[in-house]
Amino acid sequence: MTIEIPQSFWLYFTFFVLLLVDGLWCMLATRNLVRILIGLEILMKSVTFFLIAAGYLSGRMALAQALVITVIVIEVVVVVVVAGIILGFYRKHDSLDVGNTRRMKG
Amino acid sequence: MIWFTLLLVVLVLAALWASMTTTLLRSTLGLALASALLSVVMFSMGATLAAVMELSVCAGLISVVLVSVASLTRPRSIQEELASRRSRLRRIWPLPLVLIAAGVALSFVHAPVDIVLHLPKGDGDVRTVLWSLRQLDLFGQILILLAGALGVLVLFRKEAKDDD
Amino acid sequence: MSDLLLLVPFVAVVLLYLLPKRARTAGLWIAFGILALETAAAFIDRFATIDFGLLAPLGKLLGFHLATDGLSELVILCTGLVGMAALLVARRTLEDENEKFLFANLVLVAVVGINGIAMVRDLFSLYVFVEVTAVATFILIAAGRGDHVFEGAWKYIFLSVVASVLMLTSLGFFLLSTGGITLDAARTGLAANAPLAWIAMALFLCGLFVKGAMVPFHGWLADAYTAAPAPVSVFMAGIVTKASGIFALMRIAQSTLGGATPGREILLVVGAVTIVVGAFLSLTQTNFKRMLAYSSISQMGYIVLALGGDLRLGILAAGLHFFNHAISKSQLFANAAAIEKQLGTLDMDEMGGLGARMPVTAGTSAVASLSIAGLPPLAGFWSKLLIVLALWNAKEYAFAAVAILASLVTLAYFLSLQRRVFFGKPLEKWAGAREASVGLLVPAVALALITIALGVGFPFALKILMGGGA
Amino acid sequence: MADRRAIATAARLYFVYATRIVDARAARSTGRGRELPFLRLRFPGDPAIIRRRAKGASLGRVGRRAVDGVWKEHERRNCASRGGVCPPGGGVPTGAVIILFSFDYIAHYENQNEYYTMAVVFLGAMMGLVFSSNLVYLYVFWEITGIASWRLIGFYRGKTDVLKADKAFLMTALGALVMLIGILAIHGLTGTFDLGAMKGTALPLGISALLLVGLLSKSATLPFQTWLPDAGVAPSPVTALLHAAVLVKIGVYVFARLFLSTFVFDEALRTIVASIAGASALVSAGAALVETDFKRIVAYSTVSQIGFIFLGLAMGNALGAAGALLYILMHGLAKAGLFLSAGIVEQNAGTKEITKLGGLMRSMPWTAVAFLLCAFSVMGIPPFGGFFSKYMVISAAVKADEMVFGAVFLAGALLTILYLFRLFTKVFLGEPHGVLAPEKSRLMVACVVLLAALSLVGGLAVGWPSELARVAISQMLGVAG
Secondary structure: OOOOHHHHHHHHHHHHHHHHHHHHHHHHHOOEHHHHHHHHHHHHHHHHHHHHHHHHHHOOHHHHHHHHHHHHHHHHHHHHHHHHHHHHHHHHHOOOEHHHHOOOOO | OHHHHHHHHHHHHHHHHHHHOOOHHHHHHHHHHHHHHHHHHHHHHOOHHHHHHHHHHHHHHHHHHHHHHHHHOOOOOHHHHHHHHHHHHHHHOHHHHHHHHHHHHHHOOOOOOOOOOOOOOOOOOHHHHHHHHOHHHHHHHHHHHHHHHHHHHHHHHHHHHHHO | OOHHHHHHHHHHHHHHHHOOHHHHHHHHHHHHHHHHHHHHHHHOOOHHHOOOHHHHHHHHHHOOOEOOOHHHHHHHHHHHHHHHHHHHHHHHHOOOHHHHHHHHHHHHHHHHHHHHHHHEOEHHHHHHHHHHHHHHHHHHHHOOOOOOHHHHHHHHHHHHHHHHHHHHHHHHHHHHHHOOOEHHHHHHHHHOOOHHHHHHHHHHHHHHHHHOOOOOOOHHHHHHHHHOOHHHHHHHHHHHHHHHHHHHHHHHHHHHHOOOHHHHHHHHHHHHHHHHHHHHHHHOOOEHHHHHHHHHHHHHHHHHHHHOOOHHHHHHHHHHHHHHHHHHHHHHHHHHHHHHHHHOOOEHHHOOOHHHHOHHHHHHHHHHHHHHOOOOOOHHHHHHHHHHHHHHHOOOHHHHHHHHHHHHHHHHHHHHHHHHHOOOOOOHHHOOOOOOOHHHHHHHHHHHHHHHHHHHOHHHHHHHHHHOOO | OOOHHHHHHHHHHHHHHHHHHHHHHHHHHHOOOOOOHHHHHHOOOOHHHHHHHOOOOOOHHHHHHHHHHHHHHHHHHOOOOHHHHHHHHOHHHHHHHHHHHHHHHHHHOOOHHHHHHHHHHHHHHHHHHHHOOEHHHHHHHHHHHHHHHHHHHOOOOOHHHHHHHHHHHHHHHHHHHHHHHHHHHHHHHHOOOEOOOOOOOOOOHHHHHHHHHHHHHHOOOOOOOOHHHHHHHOOHHHHHHHHHHOHHHHHHHHHHHHHHOOOOOOHHHHHHHHHHHHHHHHHHHHHHHHOOEHHHHHHHHHHHHHHHHHHHHHOOOHHHHHHHHHHHHHHHHHHHHHHHHHHHHHHHHOOOEHHHOOOHHHHOHHHHHHHHHHHHHHHOOOOOHHHHHHHHHHHHHHHOOOHHHHHHHHHHHHHHHHHHHHHHHHHHOOOOOOOOOOOOOHHHHHHHHHHHHHHHHHHHOOHHHHHHHHHHHHHHHOOOO
């Protein structure tokens, strides 16, 4: 690579932050459970990207890849479980509106 | 480098589209696109194996799951849809502006960072690392897949029972 | 042979599915047996180094980089005890056989996760096992029949993902700053005072604060505990939250922070704020389980606070409080299960005078309450005393005073709980209420006896602990 | 951490109390559901008593040996000097009489098992406290008495009863926790929890103040006195046990242990304590004058008398201290008599309001006489026991040249006479209101009479108790009294 390390670090970091903000905003702005799940996925993308970038910059790409592979597996399991929970919620309330969940207080 | 940066920009745009578009199906599509773009990014950075995983699992499998969730649930009525869309739009429209502002602000930062460099690049093959150094993580993967399988069993079966 | 602690429950889950359908009723007892073995393993001196003959090559083959020490044994012991209690409660409160079978399976998966957390020496593996435990717990909560299970599970998932993001980001920073993700690498980086390493550590701590429900990330816990089915809340309150959040913090404080000032100050402030906020929130609750949940938050604050004190004594005190709280809180949730089963409600405003109807439940819950409130001669007093001593020795006088005086609030809400539920005039409405069945009383009584025995015989226990490391 | 010797000692003490509780349980189970209360007389706490009575008793050989061992160990190690144990140990016979009284009094109510268990735990903890030579164990037993009194005060399950019990528990626990901070500070200062090892330490005023908060809250002295009158919702034997014989005296006793025999008792602290005690004595005596609830009057009287005990201790000379210890003993006997008389009146007449009572002299002659005798002792009329203790404290004030406090003390004594006479005339003399309730239970009356007689005998044969107090003081202060 031709660019020097600090500069490229900030490049990666910038896009990491952008994806992160995007995902968080997506999660917080919506009331639809599936869309929250999508926001959550965007968050995971950002983190995946950051891990790869960190491996790339520090020269531990193999390690970073190994980590990312595990993260991806965990991610897919979480998504499946959450999808199951969302479906259960839908069957109960006949809606995907997160507003229906805000009933517990205290 | 320019191309690489552009790729990243497109990646963020795809994610932005996924979070802003109106229907769930398009949103899912946007996510799949972002995932695919990310795998290209990873590929170009040399993380080939992880890129393949990302492409097949995230862009493929997760999209399938999301699409099936979206199709198993009934879309809302038009009135509901319109009402909720309006309120959502009110909350989501600042997002692009925020992203642009954050991007611009961050592009001015060039503070030095103290990164520890491991030269020569690459500490062996990823397969070696995964299979000989990170068995515990592999075990964790198997375990979490098992947990996921149990979860499918519990959460989806419960549903079938409720149908009766 | 610490690998066995991961492998045996894992293999058991797989084998349980090979059982013929009719034999599945035994699932609960098989899980119980495995947890009993686990409890016993915690007592075997240097269990990790024992060679099991034929099994020895297995360890080499697998190449897990595990390490056990006093702290791991503590968690393993708590997991065994709490898991057994949860299984006993499940036996009496879950309705059909299938639910019980799945509960046993998921508990075993979570137990593998917790054992992993107890023994790993690597931040990423820590994350993986935390996630395994969390996924098993999501499913356990969501599998319930209550009205609020989705909400409870959902909030937990939402904040868990935030925690994951924080931890993974932190791992990225660790890669950049130290090139490694083992605990040792992290310690080296922190000792060299690399700014990126400190950022990474702060992020990781934040992730664990979410997992451990420290204020201001405590929002999920009360909902999750309240929504979860009775045996799940016993298990969660007893060990899941503590292992995946608090124990990880203990591990990090012990092996990476090394008493460095910035880390200690974070722990002190977060711990103290959590103690106070949790205690006052608990004071205002009307739901039995919800009050216990906020009390859990507050008590976990004590453990974190202890980590900010004098290092050696602090870890010892935190470990003891970990144990005491695991025992007493899971016992209180078992009491809650008994009450819910008998009355069908957990609203404390509807209760009163139950002490006469359910004397065993009332008596054991009083023991656990007083122990958590830190009254001698029960076990909770000694751990709190050690926590305060650790703080005092580290010259954190103000924090020590906060810790001491907050136990008055603890006492206040537990007295209010006792008053509203067990004392007062017996209500007409519950004239028919009777003591819960023996199956539900066994765990409560056993755990209460542990509390009393540890409290009364504490000086001897301390001697063993001091000798045995930790 | 605490040294091993103390650990072993405390463990043995635990064992003693445990055997005693088990013993109580066994007694109950042999009764096949019936209460066999007389068996419980055996364990009002003092290992010495146990040892004497253990000959043919049910403790069994092993238990007896353990008890013997503990006692000898205490003798050898002199954890608390033997003399020093005696005056608070005087609470034990009083406690025995009170428990005897409660056999009849409690018999009509539920939760008797809890009552007896807690009473035993309470007395046991109190003896444990007396024997502790280590601040941590002191604190442990201190809080156990708190737990026991929580359940004892909350004996009735009505909402206000339980609330008042919680209030008492929380207030004493607050004091105890503040005291715990003080204990930690002492540990920080001296590096030990062992009272013997820290002998002669000069405490900074701040730490002393922390300790004092705990002591005052347990003794229900101003400004922490409010829980004590409220705790009058408890059954009368409980109030007698807590307010007269044991609980409130613990604070005073530990004060003596800490400030007289362990730490340096400096001038500033002495003035502070004396002022608080004086104010407490006068204010609560005033409150006793205007109250109309029988038990609240007696309770305020206790607060007031505790003030005098603190005054005596704060005078700083051996005479005052010996007087205070004697005061603990005498006041315990007489005040228990007053509370128990209140219990008889309350249970038979069905009210505690003195405006609704009157002329009970006719239907309750024995109770009335016993009440009057006990009241004489509390007032300090010769030749009752109370006179000597009061006399010693006053002369200690004179000797220490603290004329102001001497005057306060005299004023307080005058008020005591006033409010006790007022109480007596309102309840036992004058026109009867409604039916005159008779004394039903002979056992209860006998207990009160016994206490009154003991008060009188304590005064007539004052040489023996005052010798004890003198020995105790000379051991505690290390000087010839």
